[in-house]
Amino acid sequence: MNLTGQMLIGGQSVSGTREALHAINPATGQPLQPGYAGGDQAHVEQAGALAWAAFDAYRETTPALRAQLLETIAGEIEALGDALIERAMLETGLPQARLQGERARTCGQLRMFARTVLAGEWLDVRVDQAQPARQPLPRADLRQRQIPLGPVAVFGASNFPLAFSVAGGDTASALAAGCPVIVKAHSAHPGSSELVGQAIVRALQQCGLPAGIFALLFGSGREVGQALVNDARIKAVGFTGSRAGGLALCQTAQQRAEPIPVYAEMSSTNPVFLLPAALQARAASLAQGFVGSLTQGAGQFCTNPGLVVAVQGLALEQFVATAAELLQHSAAQTMLTPGIWAAYQDGVDSLSRHASPVASGVLPTGPNQCQAQLLRVTAAEYLANPALQAEVFGAAALIVQCRDEAERLQLAEALEGQLTATLQLDDDDIALARSLLPVLERKAGRILVNGWPTGVEVCDAMVHGGPFPATSDVRATSVGTAAIQRFLRPVCYQDLPDALLPTALRHGNPLALRRLVNGVREG
Amino acid sequence: MNLTGQMLIGGQSVSGTREALHAINPATGQPLQPGYAGGDQAHVEQAGALAWAAFDAYRETTPALRAQLLETIAGEIEALGDALIERAMLETGLPQARLQGERARTCGQLRMFARTVLAGEWLDVRVDQAQPARQPLPRADLRQRQIPLGPVAVFGASNFPLAFSVAGGDTASALAAGCPVIVKAHSAHPGSSELVGQAIVRALQQCGLPAGIFALLFGSGREVGQALVNDARIKAVGFTGSRAGGLALCQTAQQRAEPIPVYAEMSSTNPVFLLPAALQARAASLAQGFVGSLTQGAGQFCTNPGLVVAVQGLALEQFVATAAELLQHSAAQTMLTPGIWAAYQDGVDSLSRHASPVASGVLPTGPNQCQAQLLRVTAAEYLANPALQAEVFGAAALIVQCRDEAERLQLAEALEGQLTATLQLDDDDIALARSLLPVLERKAGRILVNGWPTGVEVCDAMVHGGPFPATSDVRATSVGTAAIQRFLRPVCYQDLPDALLPTALRHGNPLALRRLVNGVREG
Secondary structure (H helix, E strand, O other): OOOOOOEEEOOEEEOOOOOEEOOEEOOOOEEOOOOEEOOOHHHHHHHHHHHHHHHHHHHOOOHHHHHHHHHHHHHHHHHOOHHHHHHHHHHHOOOHHHHHHHHHHHHHHHHHHHHHHHHOHHHOOEEEOOEOOOOOOOEOOEEEEEEEOOOEEEEOOOOOOOOOOOOOHHHHHHHHHOOOEEEEOOOOOHHHHHHHHHHHHHHHHHOOOOHHHEEEEOOOOOHHHHHHHHOOOOOEEEEEOOHHHHHHHHHHHHHOOOOOOEEEEOOOOOEEEEOHHHHHHHHHHHHHHHHHHHHHHHHOOOOOOOEEEEEOOHHHHHHHHHHHHHHHOOOOEEOOOHHHHHHHHHHHHHHHHHOEEEEEOOOOOOOOEEOOEEEEEEHHHHHHOHHHHOOOOOOEEEEEEEOOHHHHHHHHHHOOOEEEEEEEOOHHHHHHHHHHHHHHHHHEEEEEEOOOOOOOOOOOOOOOOOOOOOEOOOOOOOOOHHHHHHHEEEEEEEOOOOOOOOHHHOOOOOOOOOOEEOOEEOO | OOOOOOEEEOOEEEOOOOOEEOOEEOOOOEEOOOOEEOOOHHHHHHHHHHHHHHHHHHHOOOHHHHHHHHHHHHHHHHHOOHHHHHHHHHHHOOOHHHHHHHHHHHHHHHHHHHHHHHHOHHHOOEEEOOEOOOOOOOEOOEEEEEEEOOOEEEEOOOOOOOOOOOOOHHHHHHHHHOOOEEEEOOOOOHHHHHHHHHHHHHHHHHOOOOHHHEEEEOOOOOHHHHHHHHOOOOOEEEEEOOHHHHHHHHHHHHHOOOOOOEEEEOOOOOEEEEOHHHHHHHHHHHHHHHHHHHHHHHHOOOOOOOEEEEEOOHHHHHHHHHHHHHHHOOOOEEOOOHHHHHHHHHHHHHHHHHOEEEEEOOOOOOOOEEOOEEEEEEHHHHHHOHHHHOOOOOOEEEEEEEOOHHHHHHHHHHOOOEEEEEEEOOHHHHHHHHHHHHHHHHHEEEEEEOOOOOOOOOOOOOOOOOOOOOEOOOOOOOOOHHHHHHHEEEEEEEOOOOOOOOHHHOOOOOOOOOOEEOOEEOO
């Protein structure tokens, strides 16, 4: 393990000029070495210039070379071995098995995007051939492909130090699209960030690609992040974090001379609807599944089930009683950072002002530990207090008790945008579910039946996204192969001679792409 | 021809409450009857409520029914016959043949989107089947489709009273996506708008669809437009018009409690690069093609070639001399509105402050006539005066003379975002073109060789879009089948029983869609 406490710009370790930030071991509250001196505007300028200089060459690399880069990064991350896992454990308080799983997910994600690049559907090649004899006017030869937007700024998330961080989903999909990436590391895990950054630098070297394709910057305040989003050479932003943080980046991006897309994944309470037949048949097992999902990883997931919606009655009371019993025995778990722990306390306090306590988890025994909390309100109270809609990041949930199905539907309509919405149902609930579905489709990016929202599969069909404020762009997903589309734009080529056409659009179709030609999809 | 001077809300003619606006016959300067009283916030509220109420039903219509609607609208527009063409001629000053062609384009576009809806690729169905035995964790059944965003506000353009107006590309693609549409008619052609609006109302009736799927509002100030974009039920905006108008809508949309996408197509000077071998070989014919494209329709096209970039020398002087000669004989043509005419005068005045006159067209003989203008500057002057980058809407163009190819490349890099960029080249220019192409790809949505940018084919491969300020969203096109994607978002369904799945996602694939299943594209 070779931590320098430096940033990575142009393949070189570069010392920051601002005050050093130190990761805090949340299990002890103690700072970790080395310190990471923050960058300044000159570092952003340097990284931006290198990314820009590398962009035209990188975006025309062959699919094979780009896939090789993604696979080499995965291999280099694996080659970091236990050192990465050990450092990430120290910086995040997350257990070893979780971080090993997250590393597998991160590397699997890089390899998935390698396959996506090779498959070539992201190029969305469309060809309308010339019709010189068409009346009243001839048709030109028109060909469309997707090209990358340009250098992308990625802001690492605190809660996935590998899978949503330096080489996480945003970086992997941007590199797959052909965009250089400048990562602003999350201050909670700078050492893990540096190790993974070094892995990317090595992979670029091995693939013979310009070092400017990647940079890793540190900074504890807003200076680096704001400078990055304001840099004219940055053409898109990926962010996972708080609503306030995401909105600040959106505002900066909109106020630029050239506004740019921001993909901010921000906040979601992930409502779970317990339908009557299911609740009647299996209140206790539902409670068990719910508490398991709620308390997993101290509830530090974007898709944590923070809201349970049910109609009042004995079955609900049985669910509540079982959930309360289980929660009371739920051990306190170390949270990611002192800041997240403090925000969790504030969030629970805010819920408590409007909702009644149901149960609390085991009392914390060390610093920064999350004591799980379950509260309840009536639907009328929930509807009357918009503050109750705010996400509390951690193992806290609110049970909302509706008078009847009409009030449940009203509540569903009043929800803000969500990453997920879940239906717990039995056969007799199907008709009711059918009436809720149209509302949930308008509210969420992913709809689950008889599952729990934590656990986000990395695959073609996944949507990790949703209406505002779940994300800043409802048209996008930040997980799964469709995430590559966030960093692409279409360009049309009219009557270009074959010698000037990009390879993907040449008449002989040298990349063997499945094109749309004169309105017909090639087999 | 049955013009009521009323708006269309819920299939009914509704009188406005604000001051009546009158179209002006630009050829005479005289107002046309009837007056169209403007709507107010209550009308927006009413149209918004109806659109919202119709949304869930409309978005689940079968592809067949939605295609039928689009085809019926086309048929109803054609059934308006000469009345529509005659009214549009009065309101716009455009000649009969042009408007007949535009009507054909409009109806062809509606029918193209009908075919697109039926083909079903827009649904982008992705299926990842359950793997219950997978280790370490089972995989759920995950299915993704695209659903429409919600009701869309469409702002008609002045320069295409049919093809970019009430039933134009924005409306057609939004209806194809499954979005209700509320059109704010352009004040320049309210009569044509009402006629087309009535055609849409009739089509909805014939298809047995809710009247709330479409509304047509009038208003001379910003009240109706701003209220529309601020309405919480509106989920996207389509706009074609000025940079100032587009930016105002973007700002409003961003400041909503729930920000929404705005697709504003705003401004472009459409640079044409005359490469040396082509210029040497055919300066006179290039000048002829250029002046033809520049003066067509009084230059009132978004893709009008307003900028010619060449390296200094005898060949350029020959081009300039021929273009000047042709332009001097170019007849003055009536512009669309007095406002557009006045803006053209201002734009030419502004260019004249920094550029030297080359030639002017024939002097106007009537009101609101556009006198074509050709001016020239050196590249150094162009680079020093950002005001010269502003689009002048009409038949005015600027020739920029570069010292050498290095300066031309520098100028290309300094350009703002464009809808189009054109290369005039011969075989000996290919190497030079190859060096310019990467820059132009970053600057424009469409790149042409040896053509002229006016004339936008409606097809799969077209991109009518480009980097800011050409449009507000570089990821989109407003012409061609890909325009449907602007109004869609992905939703993932996890472990839904077949009875709850949308038809497109059912296990038996009843719509016979070409899905992506477990990473493999179905044949």
